[in-house]
Amino acid sequence: MPIIINLDLMLAKRKMKSKDLAETIGITTTNLSVLKSGKAKAIRFGTLEAICKALDCQPGDLLEYKY
């Protein structure tokens, strides 16, 4: 899929662990891992909003389109 999720990069920038982010936004670590690995088919606006709020970033910082 040409949409790349830069969640790892943002987590590293914010020096936050995946487990902590999962707890903050209220999803399981398994689902967060699916999201990070790029296996996810879709992301809910609610989840995106929660991630942006927790990492203090914009959706564009998390999602990238590559040709």
Next chain:
Amino acid sequence: MKKSILFKTLIDIFCFLSIVGVLNLSISFLLSDKGNLYTKSGYLTYDNWTISLTEIVYHITFLIAVYHLRKAARHMLSDKKLNKNTNQSLNKSGHFFLYSGIISLILILITFNSNKYYGQLTVTHDTDTLKPLLLIIIGLFLVIQSNTLVLAKKIKDENDLTI
């Protein structure tokens, strides 16, 4: 769950009775006096052979369809109803029911033709025209149902991978 168990049980009984019926028919055919298959001059008529062979093909096709339906019923009893095996079995069962319906229809046409030209039918077959139609309808329904299940599985997978 009770309905699934009842469905599976009925399919099992139907499958068993079908096998017994076909075996009984085959044994009866082998042991019976085959004088009816021959003309007065002692030769087997083309129509009688065609009807016999088509009848055998019809029964084999029908048995395969019931066998695949039984497999599908067995998979439906498991927790994972939307698995690949259920779809495949339903699809195969549907196709074989469809084939058996078409063969049954051909059999009726041959019987009709035989009646028309020879006046007397030597190998009998149920000429109820609703039977092949019902088989074709069931076959098409199962094929459509399996396609719907494939679509449902895709939607479920997509939903499962929505975070």
